[in-house]
Amino acid sequence: MAGVVAPASNSTNTTRSMKQMLAKIGQIKANIDISGTSTARSASLLCELLETQLLQKSTYQDPRSLTPSRSKIFSQYGQDGMIAEIFRRIGEGERRFVEIGTAPSENNTNLLLLKGWSGLWVDAGLDPDENLPVSVQSLLKQNRLKVCREFVNRDNCRSLLEVRGFAEKLDLLSIDIDYNTHHVFKALLPLKPRVFSVEYNGMLPPDLDWAAPYDASAVWDGTTHFGATLGTISQMAEEGGYSLVGCELSGTDAFFVRHDLLQEHFLRPGDCMFHWEPLRMHLGQMQRHRAALPLAA
Numbered sequence: 001m002a003g004v005v006a007p008a009s010n011s012t013n014t015t016r017s018m019k020q021m022l023a024k025i026g027q028i029k030a031n032i033d034i035s036g037t038s039t040a041r042s043a044s045l046l047c048e049l050l051e052t053q054l055l056q057k058s059t060y061q062d063p064r065s066l067t068p069s070r071s072k073i074f075s076q077y078g079q080d081g082m083i084a085e086i087f088r089r090i091g092e093g094e095r096r097f098v099e100i101g102t103a104p105s106e107n108n109t110n111l112l113l114l115k116g117w118s119g120l121w122v123d124a125g126l127d128p129d130e131n132l133p134v135s136v137q138s139l140l141k142q143n144r145l146k147v148c149r150e151f152v153n154r155d156n157c158r159s160l161l162e163v164r165g166f167a168e169k170l171d172l173l174s175i176d177i178d179y180n181t182h183h184v185f186k187a188l189l190p191l192k193p194r195v196f197s198v199e200y201n202g203m204l205p206p207d208l209d210w211a212a213p214y215d216a217s218a219v220w221d222g223t224t225h226f227g228a229t230l231g232t233i234s235q236m237a238e239e240g241g242y243s244l245v246g247c248e249l250s251g252t253d254a255f256f257v258r259h260d261l262l263q264e265h266f267l268r269p270g271d272c273m274f275h276w277e278p279l280r281m282h283l284g285q286m287q288r289h290r291a292a293l294p295l296a297a
Contacts, residue, residue, distance in 0.1 A: 064267035066246035074110035077250040089265040093171040101176035108174045118144040120166045124151040135293040153216040154183040178220035182211045182228035189240035202251030202279030206230040234272040243269035251279040
């Protein structure tokens with residue numbers, strides 16, 4: 001019929017994707033030919049090529065999938081975009097967060113601060129206030145951001161939040177402390193934030209029921225002996241009133257939404273075998289400008 005444009009066929013989309021991949025391969029080859037060695041730019045392009053290939057998976061084409069929303073601005077991988085998309089679907093609420101395990105230049109909450117949120121950073125490695133970036137010092141003075149420089153474990157995590165006024169009315173609670181993440185997550189489930197972002201052990205299969213034994217003073221030793229499998233964390237989340245709604249493509253963070261907020265917003269909530277992503281740390285090798293939180297206007 002005249003004037004009606006037919007939707008692109010699967011073969012057309014596949015052809016377009018192949019052309020994009022071939023273009024990236026050409027760029028990589030040009031870099032290698034010029035320098036004689038594989039440059040950092042080549043490594044970055046290879047990561048982009050891999051990401052493009054991964055995103056062709058049919059399940060990511062469903063509009064309820066979070067994966068196409070991934071975007072790295074301040075986060076280690078694509079958490080910034082996925083978290084933003086979750087709150088676009090369920091609403092931002094009080095716009096309050098807690099992030100346990102963080103750094104001023106790379107975290108899951110700088111973008112939220114830029115959007116006007118307030119919150120608490122908890123990390124024993126945070127610099128003294130006077131050594132933090134000027135933009136962060138400004139947020140501290142405005143009382144939009146608080147910091148806690150305590151070593152976090154299962155036994156103290158709730159009290160650390162309570163004494164600082166962040167044990168209720170939370171929209172996001174992000175936990176990434178490597179070894180004891182699973183145990184701290186379990187202890188904080190009763191706080192009932194609207195969304196959890198939780199690091200999981202992407203080296204281990206999701207159907208394995210395993211968590212690192214609790215050790216209050218343990219830190220990650222660089223091996224696969226840390227955290228818990230996605231299946232173990234997801235089961236605990238379900239028992240606590242949350243469902244898994246997606247995982248970062250890098251196989252690092254899982255996102256859980258409180259049951260009363262799910263509605264029809266997400267694809268196959270609670271299905272850890274469907275959402276699991278294996279650890280792909282190499283996705284973080286793509287070249288970008290160094291992240292810095294801008295000063296508030």
